[in-house]
Every structure is written in structure tokens, then in C-alpha cells.
Amino acid sequence: MSDGRAPLATLREAPWIVSIAFAASLLAIWQLGAAMGRLPEYILGPADIVAATFDQIHRGELLDRVIPSLRRALSGFAIGASIGVVLGLLAGVSRPFRELFDLTQAFTHPIPKIALFPAVAIVLGFTDPARILIIAIAAFFPAYLNALNGALGVNPGLVWVGRNIGASRVRIFLQVVLPASLPRTVVGLRISLMVSFIMMVATELVGHSDGLGAGLMDAYLEAEYGEMYAGILAVAVCGVLANAILLLVSRRLLSWQGAGGTGHD
Amino acid sequence: MTSRIDRGTMRKVAGVLIALAAWQSFAMSSGSRLIPGIEDIAIEFAGLALNGELADHTLTSLSQGLLGLFIAFSIASVSGYAAARNWAVDAAIHPLVSLAYPVPKLALYPLVILLLGLGWESRTAQVALECFFPLFVHAHAGAKAVAPRMEWLARNVDASPWQAARDVIVPTAMPYMLTGLRIAIPIMLIVTTVTEFIGDSQGLGYLIARSASYFDTASAFAVIVVLGALGLLGDRLVVLARDRLVFWEKGASL
Amino acid sequence: MNDGRRAEPGAGGAPVEPGSNLIRLRDVSKTFQRDDHVVHALDALDLCVGRGEFVTVLGPSGCGKTTLLHLVGGFELPTAGTVSVDGCEVMGPGRDRGMVFQEATLFPWRTTRSNVAWPMEVEGVGRREARRRADRLLARVGLRGFENAYPSELSGGMRQRAALARTLAMEPSVLLMDEPFGALDAQTREAMQEELMRLWQASGLTVMFVTHDISEAVFLGDRVVVMGVSPGRIVEDRRIDLPRPRTAQTRTDPRVLEYRAHLWELLARHRAASDPEPERVP
Numbered sequence: 001m002s003d004g005r006a007p008l009a010t011l012r013e014a015p016w017i018v019s020i021a022f023a024a025s026l027l028a029i030w031q032l033g034a035a036m037g038r039l040p041e042y043i044l045g046p047a048d049i050v051a052a053t054f055d056q057i058h059r060g061e062l063l064d065r066v067i068p069s070l071r072r073a074l075s076g077f078a079i080g081a082s083i084g085v086v087l088g089l090l091a092g093v094s095r096p097f098r099e100l101f102d103l104t105q106a107f108t109h110p111i112p113k114i115a116l117f118p119a120v121a122i123v124l125g126f127t128d129p130a131r132i133l134i135i136a137i138a139a140f141f142p143a144y145l146n147a148l149n150g151a152l153g154v155n156p157g158l159v160w161v162g163r164n165i166g167a168s169r170v171r172i173f174l175q176v177v178l179p180a181s182l183p184r185t186v187v188g189l190r191i192s193l194m195v196s197f198i199m200m201v202a203t204e205l206v207g208h209s210d211g212l213g214a215g216l217m218d219a220y221l222e223a224e225y226g227e228m229y230a231g232i233l234a235v236a237v238c239g240v241l242a243n244a245i246l247l248l249v250s251r252r253l254l255s256w257q258g259a260g261g262t263g264h265d
Numbered sequence: 266m267t268s269r270i271d272r273g274t275m276r277k278v279a280g281v282l283i284a285l286a287a288w289q290s291f292a293m294s295s296g297s298r299l300i301p302g303i304e305d306i307a308i309e310f311a312g313l314a315l316n317g318e319l320a321d322h323t324l325t326s327l328s329q330g331l332l333g334l335f336i337a338f339s340i341a342s343v344s345g346y347a348a349a350r351n352w353a354v355d356a357a358i359h360p361l362v363s364l365a366y367p368v369p370k371l372a373l374y375p376l377v378i379l380l381l382g383l384g385w386e387s388r389t390a391q392v393a394l395e396c397f398f399p400l401f402v403h404a405h406a407g408a409k410a411v412a413p414r415m416e417w418l419a420r421n422v423d424a425s426p427w428q429a430a431r432d433v434i435v436p437t438a439m440p441y442m443l444t445g446l447r448i449a450i451p452i453m454l455i456v457t458t459v460t461e462f463i464g465d466s467q468g469l470g471y472l473i474a475r476s477a478s479y480f481d482t483a484s485a486f487a488v489i490v491v492l493g494a495l496g497l498l499g500d501r502l503v504v505l506a507r508d509r510l511v512f513w514e515k516g517a518s519l
Numbered sequence: 520m521n522d523g524r525r526a527e528p529g530a531g532g533a534p535v536e537p538g539s540n541l542i543r544l545r546d547v548s549k550t551f552q553r554d555d556h557v558v559h560a561l562d563a564l565d566l567c568v569g570r571g572e573f574v575t576v577l578g579p580s581g582c583g584k585t586t587l588l589h590l591v592g593g594f595e596l597p598t599a600g601t602v603s604v605d606g607c608e609v610m611g612p613g614r615d616r617g618m619v620f621q622e623a624t625l626f627p628w629r630t631t632r633s634n635v636a637w638p639m640e641v642e643g644v645g646r647r648e649a650r651r652r653a654d655r656l657l658a659r660v661g662l663r664g665f666e667n668a669y670p671s672e673l674s675g676g677m678r679q680r681a682a683l684a685r686t687l688a689m690e691p692s693v694l695l696m697d698e699p700f701g702a703l704d705a706q707t708r709e710a711m712q713e714e715l716m717r718l719w720q721a722s723g724l725t726v727m728f729v730t731h732d733i734s735e736a737v738f739l740g741d742r743v744v745v746m747g748v749s750p751g752r753i754v755e756d757r758r759i760d761l762p763r764p765r766t767a768q769t770r771t772d773p774r775v776l777e778y779r780a781h782l783w784e785l786l787a788r789h790r791a792a793s794d795p796e797p798e799r800v801p
Contacts, residue, residue, distance in 0.1 A: 015356035022357035042379045099276035104284045110496025111489055112455040115470070118462070118477030119485040123299050157624035160594055163612040165638045165689055175637075179628045198369040202459045205374065206474075212372070217463075220375035228375055235372035236365075243367035256628040256669045 042225050052226030053233050061227075066234055069211035072128060073200035073238075076135025081192040083136075084143025085185055091144075092151020093177055105144070113138035114202045126207035135199040139192040146188025150181030183257065186250040193246055197239045212238075301483035310487035318472070323491060326468040329385050330457040333392025334449060341397050342442065345404025346434075362401055370395045371459065388460040388468075395456045396449040403445025407438025436511070443507045450499040454492060541725050542568035542591060542693065547600035549586055549751075559750035560586045563600070566744065566753065573719060573726045575740035577733065577782065579790060583751025584729045588695050591727060592618045604693060614638070617691030621698045623678035625670040631657060631681045632666040638688045656684040661714065676707040683718075694719075696728045700735070709767075712738055716765045733786070737778045738765060745782060747789040754789055757782075 011017055027046050034045025044052070056062040091098040117134050124130035154177055162172040204213025212235050219228035285303060292302040301309075313319040348355040374391055381387040411434050419429040461470025469488050476484035549561040560583040568574050578584045589595040590602050593612040602609040604616060612618075625634045635653035640646065654666055660680040670678055679699055686694065700708040712735060719726060730736050736743045740759050747754040759778060761769055769775065 012352055015352060018353055018356035019360045023361065040379075042376070095273075096276055099273050100280035100283070103277045103281045107281070107493060107497065110451060110454075110500060111493035112451065112458045112496065114455055114462075115458050115473055115485075115489045115492050118473050119482045119489070122477055122480055122482055122485075123297075155624065157620050157622065158626060160612075160618065160620070161624050161685075163594070164592065164614070164616070164618045164686075165641050166612070166614045167641045171641065176626070179626070182628070194367050194369075197367070198371055198455065201369045201371045202455070205371070205459065206462050216372060216375050220378065232372045232376070236368040239368040240364060257671065 042223075044225055044229055048226065049229040049233065053230040056227060056230040062230055062234055065210065065212045065215045065231065066238065068128075069200055069204065069213070070238060072131050072203075072211065073135060073196045073242075076132045076199065077139045077193055077196035079132070080136030080139030080196070081143040081189055084140040084188070084192065085147045088144040088147025088185075088188075089151045089173075089177065089181065092148045092154075092181065093173060098148070105141075109141050109145070114199060117203055117206060121207055126209060131200075131203040131209075134203055135196050138199045139196045142191035142195060143185075143188045146191070147181060147185045150184030150188075151177055153184065154180040183254055186246075186254065190243065190246055190250070193242055194239070197235075197242065201235060299480065299482050301486060305483040306486045306490070309481070309483040310490065313472075313484065313487055319488075319491060322467060322469050322472045322488075323495070325385075326457050326461065326470065327495070329389050329468065330392055330453045333389040333456075334396050334453045336389070336393040337396035337400055337449065338446070340393075341400035341445070342404050345401045346408045346438075349405050349408030359405070362398060366398045366402065370398075371456065374460065374463075383463075383466070388457065391460050392453050392456045396452050399448040399452065400442075400445045403441045403448075404438065407441030408434055410441065411437045440507065440511045443503055443511070447500060447503050450503065451496055454496050454499075458492065539569055540567040541570040541572075541605055542566075542727070543603045544587075544590070545601050545603075547590065547597045547602060549583070549590065549595065550598045561590075561597075562750035562752050564752055566756075568725060568727060571723050571725055573728065573739060573741045574744060575736040575742070576727060576729045576744045576746060577736040577786075578731065578746030578751075579748060579786065580731060582746040582748045584746050585697055586751065587746075588618075588697050588727060588729050591693070592616050592695050594618075614642075614689045615691050616693045616695055617686035617689045619679075619682055619686050619694065619696045619699045621701055623670070623675070623682040625678055625681055625685070627670050630667050630669055631662060631673070634670070634681060635685045635688050638685060653684070653688065656687055657681070659687075659718065660684045674707075675703050676711055679703065679711065680714075683715075687722075692725060694724050694726045696726065698730055699728075701730070701732075708732075708735070709770075713765075713767055715739065720764050733779050733782050734770075734775075737761075737775055737782065738769060743778075743782065745785055755785055 031045045031047060033039045034043065034048065039045075053062070087101070091101055113134055116137065117130070120130050120133060121127075124133070158176050158180055159172060162176045167175070200211075201213040201216075203209075204211045205217050208214070212231050216228055216231040216235075219225070219231060289303050292300045292305075310319075344354075344358060348358050371391070373394065374387075377387045377391050377394070381390055415433050415437070416429070419433045424432065457468065458470035458473070461468035462474045469492055472488045473485045476482070476488065544564055544566040547561055547564045547566075548559070551558045551560055564587070566587075576584045576587060586595065590597055591604065591609065593609045593616065596610070609616075625631075626637070629637065632650060632653045635656055636646075636649040639649035639652060644652070654663075657663060657666055660683055662677060662680050662684065665673065665677065665681075670681070673681065683699070700711050703711060716739065728736075728739055730739075737759055738761075743755075743757050743759055744753055745755040745757070746752065757778070761772060761774060
């Protein structure tokens with residue numbers, strides 16, 4: 001191997017170096033621009049953002065926003081996704097059940113659920129139940145559809161084995177269909193969780209509220225840019241953490257899949 | 266066998282009728298004007314449709330949404346392709362995209378408003394921002410999915426890079442891209458609606474917010490029906506395009 | 520437990536003389552509705568399999584040989600005629616008829632041991648006892664040391680061994696095998712055939728083994744039942760007079776070549792005679 005190519009080949013073995021270098025240089029350019037005062041006043045540099053975030057954490061304001069937001073997102077997710085998984089699996093194994101839901105689901109699924117929020121808020125007010133209801137409805141669909149397709153896609157041979165062995169319908173559902181559709185169900189849960197977080201921010205941006213989304217909007221209106229960036233950072237961290245936790249749990253649950261993994265980004 | 270199909274269709278129709286009946290009886294038993302019956306929604310829908318408002322606002326929402334989607338699609342295709350074909354680009358971009366994927370980009374909306382103002386530019390940009398991620402992931406996976414053997418074949422027949430891209434890579438990536446589009450269209454509608462809630466403006470989201478401010482839930486639901494129909498239409502169009510463009514891959518990927 | 524069978528009506532419960540036929544198909548037809556036309560998978564088929572006999576069913580794809588197996592297994596019911604096992608009409612799947620599928624249908628989320636123990640757990644055998652018996656069965660099929668492996672960690676041949684062990688855990692009297700070695704490479708397939716012979720010889724099981732491989736059919740079977748297409752029917756039922764036990768040496772027996780040549784010609788003739796028919800995907 002020639003000398004000229006050697007460093008590149010080494011880099012190729014360890015692409016994370018490039019990843020970090022790229023991210024770091026982006027941050028550096030951003031910081032430099034901010035320090036030189038070349039950027040508009042509402043674009044803070046990374047260092048200022050971190051400082052503002054720590055300031056917010058220190059004063060306890062950030063936590064006061066994170067807690068109600070997370071409560072809404074997670075309870076909406078728990079309600080919507082669990083109903084979705086149960087109904088989806090049932091629809092997957094029962095044809096009449098599936099047919100009964102089919103058209104209703106096809107017509108309601110494409111509605112952007114956030115569009116329901118103003119109408120729901122008229123009845124329930126801009127309250128937690130209204131927000132949780134919207135988040136739950138939005139989280140329901142990906143969970144339902146993926147559990148349904150998971151159950152439909154179960155290798156029929158596995159079910160035949162259960163019938164051959166003389167296992168009851170309930171046992172086949174619990175010990176064959178449920179685990180066999182788990183990979184797909186987990187994919188649905190991850191989408192549901194992402195949707196829940198989008199709906200969390202969306203429902204908080206609108207109307208009078210506490211929480212992260214409302215905090216962002218208030219900070220924007222009052223030109224409190226440090227606060228605004230701290231809020232954005234908090235939303236990002238919540239989203240990444242929740243996804244990482246769910247990913248970790250699903251890896252544990254699906255460890256039997258072998259080297260292939262779930263194969264899903 | 267025909268009776269079996271008929272029974273299935275009957276159950277599907279029955280399911281819709283049950284859902285509608287449940288809604289109607291809920292609306293009637295609540296006795297509140299805030300929970301509109303189906304006939305109220307139909308009347309408001311007809312009214313909005315006849316005075317041309319519905320068409321105006323739909324046009325506004327769609328043009329903003331589709332422009333955002335188009336921008337996202339273009340950027341995602343190019344960068345997804347580049348990342349899939351070049352390890353250095355991949356190393357630079359992919360971790361950032363994976364990290365940002367589960368984050369609701371809507372949190373950046375205040376910042377986007379500061380940059381682009383409260384007009385259509387910020388809404389379009391927000392749509393593009395949110396739709397970029399699923400499109401990138403699918404473009405990347407699509408370009409990666411090209412079988413090495415297919416590439417050897419392309420090199421074997423001395424295809425130029427341009428020919429290889431057109432005849433080997435794009436056809437392979439197409440089903441993935443279309444799946445990405447199926448995910449991105451509902452996202453486009455969500456973001457368009459939310460951003461139109463904020464500030465006085467135009468569009469279907471604005472129409473819902475305006476109706477709500479007059480406690481006119483029947484009109485709000487009339488607009489919601491339109492949004493649902495747009496989502497359904499968009500999805501059907503992508504499926505249709507997939508059946509036409511990638512006819513060799515029957516019923517692949519959702 | 521409902522084993523998916525009921526006593527044959529009329530004939531007084533036990534019309535079969537003991538020691539003779541265990542499986543009996545009488546005038547069995549099976550049709551499927553596909554879109555707008557009717558597919559005759561099996562047409563007025565008669566077949567008997569003796570107790571302890573090893574019968575291979577040979578035929579081109581689409582001849583309904585898998586359907587035949589499914590009927591005996593009780594996974595499908597005949598459109599006309601009766602299928603009976605041990606004097607009782609088959610009404611559904613049952614533990615007395617263990618099925619081994621073409622691809623190993625192991626539960627990927629269970630270890631090999633846990634897969635094999637499952638039929639016993641369903642039956643109500645205690646967990647520890649089931650595990651103990653599962654380990655013994657795994658040793659019998661040559662999988663000692665792989666008790667804790669997941670199916671994704673096993674080779675194709677090993678998976679089929681584990682699937683066989685799981686079926687044996689049901690303690691069936693009939694073993695129904697649907698091209699179980701079809702997906703294996705030639706060398707593994709021969710090794711598995713010899714292993715199956717060894718296991719069967721010691722077990723006294725009645726086996727129906729479906730294959731499209733002529734050599735396999737001849738090597739394994741006491742009888743080779745040859746099926747033809749459209750409609751699916753039996754075109755020949757030939758006894759294979761090769762000595763038992765059959766081992767690797769059996770393959771070099773000159774009679775093997777004769778049987779193969781004969782069956783090959785028979786299949787070729789029937790293929791030429793029948794109209795091309797789209798393959799049935801089960």
C-alpha cells in the first residue's frame with residue numbers, strides 16, 4: 001500500500017473519527033460565527049446555549065416544563081399504544097374483527113390528528129385530558145397498524161405447529177402469535193412514541209399551557225432567546241432518550257433474532 | 266366463495282355504519298351544540314364548499330405543503346444517495362440524522378419563524394425540515410439495497426456512472442423512496458396544520474382554528490374531513506405510482 | 520384431550536384388522552376455489568398405509584402431494600371421501616399425527632430445548648420433566664450441546680433435526696414429513712436421510728414422507744407412491760425391495776438404479792402427458 005493512501009484507509013476503518021470531526025467542525029464554525037457577531041441576535045452560539053440551559057436547570061424552570069410535558073406524552077402514548085397493540089393483534093387473528101375495523105381505520109388514519117385539537121379543546125378546554133386524548137389518538141394508529149400487520153405476517157407454519165400439538169386457541173395466541181408478531185409490534189411502538197412527542201409539542205404550541213412547547217412559544221414572543229434554546233435542547237434530549245430507552249428494551253425482548261437485529265433505523 | 270366476499274364487504278360497511286351511528290348517538294345524547302351531529306357537519310361542509318372558502322384554503326395548504334415536501338424530497342434524495350455511496354459522507358451525516366430523527370423538529374418552529382417570518386416561507390421550511398428525515402432514511406436504505414452483483418453487472422457491461430445510476434440504482438431505490446413518501450405525506454399534513462394554527466393566516470389549519478374560536482365545531486369537523494380525504498388521496502396516489510413504477514415488486518414494504 | 524378424530528360411523532368403530540392398515544384414505548377428493556375457477560388438487564384417491572410402514576410420496580410440484588399430507592394431518596378436510604387413522608375419521612389436527620414441515624418451523628424466540636419441550640408443556644408435563652425429556656430427544660437426533668442455542672444460531676440441517684425432535688416429543692404414532700430435507704445441500708440431505716432411517720428403525724413409527732427427489736423416495740421408502748398432476752392422483756404404488764436396515768451402503772445397491780430409472784421414466788411420461796398447470800403455492 002502506498003503512503004499516500006494509508007491515512008485514508010485507516011480513517012475508513014474508524015469512520016467515527018470522521019463523524020466526530022464533522023460534528024465538531026460544524027459546532028466550531030457556528031461558535032466562531034456567534035463569537036464574531038456575524039449571526040443575527042436570535043442565533044446564539046453553542047456555548048451560550050449550553051450556558052443558558054444550565055442556567056434554566058439551575059433555576060428549576062426547565063424541570064417545571066419538562067415534567068408536565070413528559071407526563072402528557074407518556075400517558076398519551078401508554079393509553080393509545082396499548083389499545084392499539086391489543087386491537088391490532090386481535091384484528092390480525094380474527095377476520096370478522098379486522099373487517100369491522102377496516103374501512104373506519106382507512107378513513108380516520110389519514111386525518112392529521114392535531115386537526116382535532118381545537119375542536120376537542122372547545123369541549124374539554126386547553127387541559128391535560130384534551131392533550132392526552134389527542135396524543136393517545138395519534139399514538140393509536142401506528143401501534144394498531146403494525147401489530148395488525150405483525151399478526152397477519154406470522155409464518156402460518158408456526159400456527160400449524162401449535163394446532164398439531166393440540167394447543168388451545170388462547171395458548172396459540174399468547175405463545176405463538178404474540179411473540180412472532182413482536183418485531184413488527186415494536187417497530188409500531190417506536191413510531192407511536194415519536195408521534196407522541198410531536199403531538200406533545202404541537203398541542204402545547206397552541207392555546208394556553210405549561211410545558212416545553214408553551215415555554216418555547218412564550219420565550220419566542222418575549223424574545224428570551226436563551227430560554228428558547230434551552231427548551232429546544234430539552235425537547236431534543238427527551239425525544240432521543242425516550243427512543244433510546246425503547247430501543248434498548250426492544251433489543252432485550254428481541255435478542256432471539258440473532259445478528260440480524262430488527263433491521264430498522 | 267362469492268358469499269364469503271359479500272359477507273366481508275358487508276362487515277366492512279357495517280363497521281363504518283356502527284362508527285357513524287355511535288358518533289351520531291353520542292352527539293344527540295350529549296345535547297351540546299359543541300358536539301355536532303353528522304348532518305350539522307354536512308351542512309357546514311356544503312356552506313364552506315359553496316362559498317369557495319374551502320377550495321381557497323385547501324389550495325393554500327396544499328401548495329405550501331407540497332412545496333415543502335418537494336424540497337425535502339430533493340435534498341433527501343441527493344444526500345441519502347451520497348451518503349449511501351460514499352463512506353466519508355455517510356460517516357459525516359448519518360449519525361446526525363439518526364440522532365435528530367426521534368426529535369420533534371416542531372420545537373424548532375419558533376426559530377424558523379425568527380429566520381423566515383410568519384408567512385408561508387416558515388411553514389414550507391418547517392414541513393421540509395420534518396419530512397426530510399424519513400425521506401433521507403429511506404433514500405439511504407434504497408441506495409444501499411443495490412445488490413453488489415447488480416453493480417458488478419453494470420461495471421461488466423461498461424456502464425457509465427450515469428447509466429448505472431439510472432438503470433440500476435434508481436430502480437432499486439424507488440420502492441424505498443415511495444415508502445418514505447408514504448410516511449412523509451401524513452407528516453406534511455400534520456406540520457402544515459399546526460403551523461397554520463399559529464398566527465392569523467390562510468389554509469385549512471387556520472380555518473379550523475378560526476371555526477374553533479367561534480365555538481363552531483361543526484365547521485372544524487368539516488375541514489377535518491377534507492384533511493382526511495387529502496391524506497387518503499395522497500396515500501392512494503403513492504400506492505398507484507408504486508404499482509406503476511415498481512410493478513415487479515408486488516406488495517412490497519407496507 | 521380432543522385429538523381431532525372421531526370414531527368412524529357405521530362400520531362399528533374398528534373396521535380395520537389389527538396389525539394392518541393404520542392410515543386409510545377412501546375415495547378422497549379435494550378441490551380449491553381459486554379466483555374464478557376450481558382447482559382439483561386430488562381426485563378420487565385411495566391409499567392405505569400399514570402400521571409401522573415407511574411410505575414415500577413422490578411427484579412433481581402441483582400434484583397435490585402436500586395436500587395429501589395435510590389431509591392426513593387434519594389441517595385440511597377433504598371435499599369428498601374419508602381419511603381415517605387407526606379406525607377413526609380425521610376431523611382436525613391431533614397429537615397422534617406429528618407433522619414436520621418443509622422449512623423448520625421452530626419458534627425463533629425459544630431455545631432449541633425450549634422448542635422441543637413445548638409440546639410436553641402444552642400437555643401439562645412439569646417444566647423440569649419436560650426439559651429433561653427434551654434434552655434426551657435432542658441427544659437422540661444428535662444435537663447434544665446445542666440445547667441453549669436459538670434457531671438463528673443453527674444450520675439448516677440442525678434446525679430440521681430440532682424440528683424432528685419437537686415432533687417426536689408429541690409421541691405421535693404417525694410421522695408426516697413434507698419435503699423436510701428439500702432446502703438442505705446434497706451432502707447434508709444424505710446424512711439426514713441415513714439418520715432418519717436409524718431413528719425410524721428403532722421407533723416403530725408409521726411415516727408418510729413427501730418428496731420430489733427420486734433417489735430420496737427410493738432410499739427411504741418401503742413403498743413409493745407416485746402421483747400425477749391435474750387432477751392429483753396416484754399413478755403407481757411400487758414396493759421397494761431393498762434390505763433393511765438401510766445405510767449408506769444401500770445407495771450402491773444395483774436395484775436402486777433400476778428403481779430410479781423406472782420412476783424417472785414414469786414421471787417423465789406423466790409430465791409429457793399432462794397439460795402445463797400453474798404450480799399451487801401452499
